Amino acid sequence: MKTKLYIFLFFLNIFSISIFAQEQKMTAAEIASFKDDVNIVSKKIKTLSTDFIQYKHLDFLSKDIETSGKMIFKEPYLLQWQYKKPYNYSIVFKNGKILINDEGKKSAVDIGNSKIFGRINKLIVGSVSGNMFDDKEFTISYFKVKGQNLAKFIPKDATLKKYIKQIELTFDKEEATVVQVKLLESSDDYTRIVLKNKVINAKIDDSVFSN
Amino acid sequence: MQKSTIQYLVINSLLAVVLFSCGSVTKNYTPKKLDKTSYEVPYFSDSKTDYVYKTNITVYGNELSGIFIAKKINDTTHRIVFTTDFGNKLFDFEISETTFKINSIVSELDRKILINTLEEDFRLLLKNKYLIQEQFENDFFNIYKSADKNRDNYLFLTKKDQKLEKVIHSSQTKEKFTVLFSSENNIFAEKIQIIHQNIKLEITLNYLKSEI
Numbered sequence: 001m002k003t004k005l006y007i008f009l010f011f012l013n014i015f016s017i018s019i020f021a022q023e024q025k026m027t028a029a030e031i032a033s034f035k036d037d038v039n040i041v042s043k044k045i046k047t048l049s050t051d052f053i054q055y056k057h058l059d060f061l062s063k064d065i066e067t068s069g070k071m072i073f074k075e076p077y078l079l080q081w082q083y084k085k086p087y088n089y090s091i092v093f094k095n096g097k098i099l100i101n102d103e104g105k106k107s108a109v110d111i112g113n114s115k116i117f118g119r120i121n122k123l124i125v126g127s128v129s130g131n132m133f134d135d136k137e138f139t140i141s142y143f144k145v146k147g148q149n150l151a152k153f154i155p156k157d158a159t160l161k162k163y164i165k166q167i168e169l170t171f172d173k174e175e176a177t178v179v180q181v182k183l184l185e186s187s188d189d190y191t192r193i194v195l196k197n198k199v200i201n202a203k204i205d206d207s208v209f210s211n
Numbered sequence: 212m213q214k215s216t217i218q219y220l221v222i223n224s225l226l227a228v229v230l231f232s233c234g235s236v237t238k239n240y241t242p243k244k245l246d247k248t249s250y251e252v253p254y255f256s257d258s259k260t261d262y263v264y265k266t267n268i269t270v271y272g273n274e275l276s277g278i279f280i281a282k283k284i285n286d287t288t289h290r291i292v293f294t295t296d297f298g299n300k301l302f303d304f305e306i307s308e309t310t311f312k313i314n315s316i317v318s319e320l321d322r323k324i325l326i327n328t329l330e331e332d333f334r335l336l337l338k339n340k341y342l343i344q345e346q347f348e349n350d351f352f353n354i355y356k357s358a359d360k361n362r363d364n365y366l367f368l369t370k371k372d373q374k375l376e377k378v379i380h381s382s383q384t385k386e387k388f389t390v391l392f393s394s395e396n397n398i399f400a401e402k403i404q405i406i407h408q409n410i411k412l413e414i415t416l417n418y419l420k421s422e423i
Contacts, residue, residue: 056298060282060290061261065419067296081297086420087265089276089296102267102276163299163317183298191298 023150026142034142034149035133037176042131048073050128050198054083058189071195073125078209081124092211093121099211106211119160127169128195130178138167147173236365236381240347240354250341250355250366252375254392254400258283264403264416266293271411277301279416281337289337290314306333332405332414335380336390341366352376362387372397385409 026034049072056065069083069090082090092099098109119137126132133140137160138153153167163185170180177200181193255262266279280292287307294300303314311330320326341364345356348370355366359380367377374397378390386408393402405414 054298056278056294058280058292060284061280062259063261065261065263065278065280083296087417091296100276102274105274107274185300189300 022145023143024145026144026149030144031142034171034176038130038133038171041176042129044201045073045129046075046201047204048129048198048200049202049204050195052196053194055192055194057192064192071128072204072208073128074204074206074209077121077125078206079121079125080209080211090211092209093124094209101211123167127167127181128178130169130171130176132169145170148179149173236363236379236386237347237354237356240349243346243348243353245343245346246353247355248343250343250357250368250375252339252341253398254375254394254403255281255283255289255337256339257398258285260399263419265419266417267415269411269413269415278419289333291333291337302329304330304333306330306337308334308338328407328410328412331380332388332390335364335378335388336403336405338364 049070051068051070053066053068056067058065067083067087068085069081071082072078072080077093079093080090081092082088088101088103090101096110100107100109123132126135132138132153133151135153137156139156140154141152143150143152149171151169151171153169155161155164155167164183166184168180168182168184169178170182171177172179177198179195181195182190183193184190260282262281264279266277268275268277277293277295278298280294282290284290284305288305288310289307290303290305292300292303300315300317301320302316305312305314311334313326316326341355341357343355343357343366347354347356351370352367353370355368357364357366362380362382365377365379365381366375367379368375374392374394376392378392380387380389388405388407388409391404391406392400394400399418401418403416405412405416407413
């Protein structure tokens, strides 16, 4: 029994060491080269579609809440975020409007020049394409993680800060594209979105964004 | 003169008794001898279960969609969180029969009248134990009356399988709001509706099955 406990503690130790070893600050040169890589890739993006799995983590729950679906983006500002499981819910950003289709129940919100929604749109597109480094609204720090790069964005604006404490984008090192978006709220709760099956620059018709 | 006064008093007090005991909720139901003095609600009672629901709130024609989460965190208290579909928290409360704590709420929803309404709704939704003072029946339900401060709750249990399908929260004269439960196994409610009679507010909860 005691041996088992020691073995357990031993592994726990290794595990926690590896956690601490995971994140390594990038040097200035590494930051510059990483930003270049991402900018080159994201500038080429005319359309992007990707499957996603969203994990909502709340500290008091025993299990993360999982939802999943598909995201489609087309330059410059067409965006569809579609949940397929366990329910159908789709939201389209198009020409200053938000179109919602909630299990067949449709509604539209005119956001016109609403600054906050313009920002959200920019934020979602930026998060998925990775092109957020020029954003003056965040304090950004850069890390290396095994086989991946990690950028942490802390909002400067007080209003945005109320909703999002920090955004973490994880990039595949080779492809320089985003593989995970993590949105941390003011408390220790977060939303983690894993992007999979990404397709860049396939032909996407505008009619996709009709909802 | 005296006789007519007494008659008047008798009629008046009879009328009062009739009005008082029948109220608006039970006027179509038959009084019955109590078969229990308390009732424990199975829904939301398990501290190991994450109660997660896809939720639609309709308030004066406006729609708000999101995810409602409730968890029993100790013997008396539930933590309740409402997030958008994207996962942003809109509010985060801790609620018991006697206490109410706001952990967080977005400024757009931070209105006293709305918070008070939600507090009242969720307290009834999560209420675990009712003490019963009166009982009624109709063809399908046993109806139990339970005092709630200066108001009353009426619990509708099916005669067939003793499932709680409806709770009406009512003043002496008027129904305030109703909670409807649909449950297959009488342990977990798959669908819940909270419907207000005096304001245009309806909350619909559908169990979010998490397997993907």
